[in-house]
Amino acid sequence: MAYPAPFVGRLLRVEDQWIDYNGHFNMAYYNVLFDRAGDDAFDAVGLGPDYVKARHASFFTLECHTSYLRELHAGDEVRIETQFLDCDQKRVHYVQSMFHAAGGWLACVSEIIVMHIDMAVKKSAPFPPDVMAKIAAMTEAHRHLPVPPQVGHRIGIPKKS
Helix, strand or coil, X not given: CCCCCCEECCCEECCHHHECCCCCECHXXXXXXXXXXXXXXXXXXXXXXXXHHHHCXXXXXXXXXXXECCCCCCCCEEEEEEEEEEECCCEEEEEEEEEECCCCCEEEEEEEEEEEEECXXXXXXXXXXXXXXXXXXXXXXXXXXXXXXXXXXXXXXXXXX
């Protein structure tokens, strides 16, 4: 199966109730949009809600690093590109880039690692071969894409010399 590079799901919208007391799109809800876009991408490789019900397995986030680059506002539509960077038998490392749909500018980047989980015992487990083949195919389709500079970014306060 051929996968788009990068994977782009449905357009999403910043909801009014996600604006905080500072008048800003609250940081927590950027992750809601990333999560919804991730659902689209992972459904494309067979890891959607039907998978959880049928195979009693899912995937959990192990780590997430988010870089906020430009502010979004209530009502803004966003396009999120998902790029699989790497995978092994139990994990997927991917990055998502959130763009203002009309303006095309980059608003936020999120780097994430997820692990496949056997829900019966709540422990890590290898992906089934059919799903692993799809994950590997998406990863291969994305291998030629440039990696956003935020990937692998170390957080900290730089010391002045």
